[in-house]
Amino acid sequence: MTRLQDAMKNIAEDYGDLTQRIAPLKNAEIGKLVDEFNIFVESIQELVKQIVVTTHQKLDTKLLRINP
Numbered sequence: 001m002t003r004l005q006d007a008m009k010n011i012a013e014d015y016g017d018l019t020q021r022i023a024p025l026k027n028a029e030i031g032k033l034v035d036e037f038n039i040f041v042e043s044i045q046e047l048v049k050q051i052v053v054t055t056h057q058k059l060d061t062k063l064l065r066i067n068p
Helices: 002-013 028-066
Strands: none
Touching: 002 028
16 A cells, blocks of 8 residues: 555656556555556546647647748
8 A cells, every 4th residue: 555655646746757657466455456546547647648749739730820
């Protein structure tokens, strides 16, 4: 549990570093929680990447309209 808490704290305090993952654990219940945490963080990371790409595309489109 401590590693999970530490990882969540690091994400919250370290500028939202979504590259962090927790190594799998052998304890079945905690291991499932760790797996779900890693999947959750990966989903958020992918969402942020999509937002960045979409934002860049929209900015590029606006710049093309301004400077044809």
